[in-house]
Amino acid sequence: MEPTLKVINALSDPTRYSIYQFVLKKRGEVSVQEVANKFNIHPNVARLHLSKLEDVKVITSELNKTGKGGRPARLYKSSEQVVELTFPHREYKLLSNILLEALNKLKLASGELLQDIGRQYGKQIIENILKSMNKTKDQLTYDEKLSVLASVSTMDGYCIETSESDEANELDYHVYNCPFKELINHSTQVCEMHIAYIHGLFEALFDDFEMKQQETILHECSECIYHVKVAKVAN
Structure with missing residues (x-):
């Protein structure tokens, strides 16, 4: 077969x-x-x-x-082996490598530019979901926002673990299946763009939050972990 x-x-x-x-x-x-x-x-x-x-x-x-x-x-x-399914066959990974190489040689792939693009894409994905729900972020409860975030995360290979303190809701955002893993060795700027993308996801849902990277596969960790503190809104 x-x-x-x-x-x-x-x-x-x-x-x-x-x-x-x-x-x-x-x-x-x-x-x-x-x-x-x-x-x-x-x-x-x-x-x-x-x-x-x-x-x-x-x-x-x-x-x-x-x-x-x-x-x-x-x-x-x-498995570390990537299995790709496209119908008909497409070489998007090859295209990504070629474009990254071209941008680097043209000196166009500045870190700030890629981070800005990544952040905007993250925000746009959440905003599209909110639009389909006919709601704004201010109309959602904290748990509903987590549900929106989880729907994106499941598709992209992330998972969320939550906890709570007196001052803030806290969560660990695990990237157990980095969608750009094969491109990171090509350019560390891809990793920076991905972090900005994740930041954009949160930015589209929460007004006041802090995000700190705790582990990264760049340092031989099995996954990337981001610790996020979301300020509690006074009733």
């Missing part, structure tokens, strides 16, 4: 796709039993789903040899 069709077939099953998302967000290794417990399925069924995902190279596995004897457990994690 054509590789593209194999990927589509593997991810077309709702449970298997959810398992893939679980492994992707986990970032570390997961066992068959963890998946079975998470999705309330028999370990043999979990193993079958994981094997099919590994067959199409969206996850990988290795045996965990503890040295204590017994049968080693197989652990699974997300």
Whole structure:
């Protein structure tokens, strides 16, 4: 079967796709039993789903040899290999690399310019969602704003963890699947543009917030994490 069709077939099953998302967000290794417990399925069924995902190279596995004897457990994690599906075939990654190289040589890709563009794109995405809801940001509660943010985040490969203090609502914004990972080595300005894009998402929803990067894949971390404090609005 054509590789593209194999990927589509593997991810077309709702449970298997959810398992893939679980492994992707986990970032570390997961066992068959963890998946079975998470999705309330028999370990043999979990193993079958994981094997099919590994067959199409969206996850990988290795045996965990503890040295204590017994049968080693197989652990699974997300693959570093990127699987792209476009119909008909397109080379958008190649185009991105060519354009970045051209901009760098023309001295047009200044950090400030890319950051401004990234921030505007982030704001525009949220503003389009608010427009479709026929609402403004001031008409949304904090939880509703998080819901809007989560809808964008799920599509882009981010997840949100929230907490609260007396002065501010706090959340950690995890980028577990950087959409520009393959381009970062080409230009660190891509990373700066991405940070500005995330800032734009928050800027379109909150008037008073602080965002600080805590971890980054540029420093060999498994994901990028941004800690955000959103000031509480007095009633």
